[in-house]
Amino acid sequence: MSNAxxxxxxxxxxxxERILRESAELxxxxxxxxxxxxxxxxxxxxxxxxxxxxSYSLSDPVASQLLQGVAEVxxxxxxxxxxLSSESDGLxxxxxxxxxxxxxxxGAPSGDIFERVKRSGKPIIAVDFETHDAESVNINxxxxxxxxxxxxxxxxxxxxxxxxxxxxxxxxxxxxxxxxMHVESKEISRSRLKGYLRALDEQQLTISPSQIWHxxxxxxxxAEIAAREALTLSPLPDVILCMSDVIxxxxxxxxxxxxxxxxxxxxxxxxxxxxxxxxxxxxxxxxCQQSLEKGRVATRxxxxxxxxxxxxxxxxxxxxxxxxxxx
Amino acid sequence: MSNAxxxxxxxxxxxxERILRESAELxxxxxxxxxxxxxxxxxxxxxxxxxxxxSYSLSDPVASQLLQGVAEVxxxxxxxxxxLSSESDGLxxxxxxxxxxxxxxxGAPSGDIFERVKRSGKPIIAVDFETHDAESVNINxxxxxxxxxxxxxxxxxxxxxxxxxxxxxxxxxxxxxxxxMHVESKEISRSRLKGYLRALDEQQLTISPSQIWHxxxxxxxxAEIAAREALTLSPLPDVILCMSDVIxxxxxxxxxxxxxxxxxxxxxxxxxxxxxxxxxxxxxxxxCQQSLEKGRVATRxxxxxxxxxxxxxxxxxxxxxxxxxxx
DNA sequence: TTGAAAGCGATACCAT
DNA sequence: ATGGTATCGCTTTCAA
Numbered sequence: 080m081s082n083a084x085x086x087x088x089x090x091x092x093x094x095x096e097r098i099l100r101e102s103a104e105l106x107x108x109x110x111x112x113x114x115x116x117x118x119x120x121x122x123x124x125x126x127x128x129x130x131x132x133x134s135y136s137l138s139d140p141v142a143s144q145l146l147q148g149v150a151e152v153x154x155x156x157x158x159x160x161x162x163l164s165s166e167s168d169g170l171x172x173x174x175x176x177x178x179x180x181x182x183x184x185x186g187a188p189s190g191d192i193f194e195r196v197k198r199s200g201k202p203i204i205a206v207d208f209e210t211h212d213a214e215s216v217n218i219n220x221x222x223x224x225x226x227x228x229x230x231x232x233x234x235x236x237x238x239x240x241x242x243x244x245x246x247x248x249x250x251x252x253x254x255x256x257x258x259x260m261h262v263e264s265k266e267i268s269r270s271r272l273k274g275y276l277r278a279l280d281e282q283q284l285t286i287s288p289s290q291i292w293h294x295x296x297x298x299x300x301x302a303e304i305a306a307r308e309a310l311t312l313s314p315l316p317d318v319i320l321c322m323s324d325v326i327x328x329x330x331x332x333x334x335x336x337x338x339x340x341x342x343x344x345x346x347x348x349x350x351x352x353x354x355x356x357x358x359x360x361x362x363x364x365x366x367c368q369q370s371l372e373k374g375r376v377a378t379r380x381x382x383x384x385x386x387x388x389x390x391x392x393x394x395x396x397x398x399x400x401x402x403x404x405x406x
Numbered sequence: 407m408s409n410a411x412x413x414x415x416x417x418x419x420x421x422x423e424r425i426l427r428e429s430a431e432l433x434x435x436x437x438x439x440x441x442x443x444x445x446x447x448x449x450x451x452x453x454x455x456x457x458x459x460x461s462y463s464l465s466d467p468v469a470s471q472l473l474q475g476v477a478e479v480x481x482x483x484x485x486x487x488x489x490l491s492s493e494s495d496g497l498x499x500x501x502x503x504x505x506x507x508x509x510x511x512x513g514a515p516s517g518d519i520f521e522r523v524k525r526s527g528k529p530i531i532a533v534d535f536e537t538h539d540a541e542s543v544n545i546n547x548x549x550x551x552x553x554x555x556x557x558x559x560x561x562x563x564x565x566x567x568x569x570x571x572x573x574x575x576x577x578x579x580x581x582x583x584x585x586x587m588h589v590e591s592k593e594i595s596r597s598r599l600k601g602y603l604r605a606l607d608e609q610q611l612t613i614s615p616s617q618i619w620h621x622x623x624x625x626x627x628x629a630e631i632a633a634r635e636a637l638t639l640s641p642l643p644d645v646i647l648c649m650s651d652v653i654x655x656x657x658x659x660x661x662x663x664x665x666x667x668x669x670x671x672x673x674x675x676x677x678x679x680x681x682x683x684x685x686x687x688x689x690x691x692x693x694c695q696q697s698l699e700k701g702r703v704a705t706r707x708x709x710x711x712x713x714x715x716x717x718x719x720x721x722x723x724x725x726x727x728x729x730x731x732x733x
Numbered sequence: 734t735t736g737a738a739a740g741c742g743a744t745a746c747c748a749t
Numbered sequence: 750a751t752g753g754t755a756t757c758g759c760t761t762t763c764a765a
Binding site: 108110111112113115116117122123124132133134137138143146148150151153157159160161162163164175176177178195198199332335354355358360 | 503
């Protein structure tokens with residue numbers, strides 16, 4: 080056969096050209112990925128394993144930004160991007176799991192795909208959750224939530240409401256009950272709640288479980304329902320702490336619709352600092368968590384040969400008009 | 407060896423369990439994807455080949471929605487999703503192209519990846535462009551643009567402005583010149599421009615090239631600059647026709663900032679009907695192009711064994727307040 | 734410098 | 750029903 084593909088330097092350019100052309104005519108379509116990958120034990124494919132469905136993750140601004148960061152760095156390193164979801168897991172169709180050279184798990188995975196991948200010994204980076212089995216990229220959700228809540232609560236408001244994400248195991252929008260309050264968990268939303276509660280505590284304020292909403296999905300549709308409920312309470316909350324920008328932006332829109340002035344009547348805070356939040360009117364006070372950079376950092380960690388250490392990215396309080404200091 | 411993996415029905419569940427456990431201990435990590443794929447000549451991986459970079463496409467609401475639709479149907483059919491970009495093309499690292507069983511090309515690809523894939527004989531679906539070599543999923547951009555422009559121009563406005571996307575080959579925001587006007591092209595943006603011009607013509611209106619902006623990328627950052635330029639014109643345009651919702655939403659925001667009343671002072675139309683447009687204030691009059699459904703349809707076409715025919719999805723005029731009928 | 738051959742791991746097929 | 754074996758296409762190594 081020909082080494083035209085593998086040792087291009089050893090042939091004249093002309094000859095190589097001719098060989099390539101002729102073999103193309105004979106029905107040769109370039110190197111076979113599966114064969115190469117089998118032989119080399121390497122594929123140059125990196126998988127991102129999403130905790131939610133791929134479709135939902137693509138619709139979520141936070142996940143979407145993370146993926147952008149991942150794609151950026153993978154592109155620079157000539158790696159291919161395979162999207163997997165731990166949701167549609169199952170031993171049956173798990174064969175694709177053996178293809179990638181490395182894995183970025185975004186969010187604590189369901190099923191046992193993590194276990195299987197771990198056993199394969201291939202490099203893994205955990206993003207937005209902790210595990211003993213891999214380096215991770217995280218933020219300090221509790222601190223971020225504490226900081227923004229602290230900012231919002233400085234004037235000791237009377238009625239504080241929390242619009243929370245995925246706080247309990249239910250597909251329905253609902254408010255918490257007393258026994259929902261003391262769940263110990265390392266989930267993101269629980270950490271954020273903890274931060275809120277700590278800030279309340281520090282300001283010597285209290286909150287009733289019924290003032291804390293559970294929203295099962297980070298979508299505008301869900302969030303709007305909860306936002307309407309919260310904004311039609313009597314008395315009106317002074318402060319609404321939202322666990323995501325998607326939720327907070329829904330509150331802003333709903334307030335506009337209900338002719339409630341932000342921040343004069345209600346102060347609103349978000350979390351994430353998604354692109355849309357950077358352009359909203361009124362501006363959204365929130366916690367920047369650098370999702371794009373998170374994706375980049377995770378990917379660099381994964382591709383770096385030298386075993387670097389886990390990373391905790393800084394969060395930053397972004398003060399805009401939806402909850403500005405009334406000095 | 408064992409057939410435990412391949413013929414599970416022929417062994418007792420117990421035995422299978424034991425074999426699986428033991429082989430795991432011996433360091434067996436499940437079937438090898440590359441080997442299976444090589445042997446079977448099939449991978450269950452489908453590639454979406456994006457005309458722009460992966461990172462940019464993920465940030466674009468239209469591309470993002472298409473991908474959601476694709477991911478949804480692939481999930482139902484237990485196919486994996488590989489993201490490729492024709493932008494970072496090059497024979498060198500094109501090996502991954504031989505992996506997928508099928509390809510969805512989103513937007514006319516650059517480089518020659520399309521040619522190579524075509525020669526491989528694998529199924530291809532073209533989305534948002536036409537080719538003789540594959541079935542395609544499209545919309546009628548000219549008609550869509552014509553319809554929305556017609557709606558906007560019904561009252562014979564004096565000053566019409568177009569904020570166009572990728573009309574000329576430049577990385578800079580600029581206005582068109584006379585010779586830019588008569589480029590024949592099947593590009594999306596050219597079709598939309600054609601629709602606008604036809605509507606103007608039909609209303610016996612004219613537009614100067616200097617009233618047509620070129621915006622190189624569909625990002626809010628770019629769009630805002632052009633929006634500001636258009637909204638600080640004197641006299642103020644009566645109508646601004648935007649070739650995408652991202653652009654139109656930027657116009658709405660900028661108008662708000664400049665205290666220009668929409669639609670009283672300026673009527674604004676978009677194109678796409680992205681999720682954000684469905685929630686904007688004021689509501690955005692636009693052309694719904696069903697990106698999500700486009701992704702679904704393309705994927706079904708690809709996976710369907712029976713050679714179905716190319717599809718042209720309907721566009722629909724969505725009238726909201728940014729350009730409502732003043733009856 | 735070029736060619737020949739072994740082997741990556743799963744599967745399909747044929748033999749038992 | 751079970752076990753053996755050739756084969757997919759490439760890369761690596763070894764021989765000429």
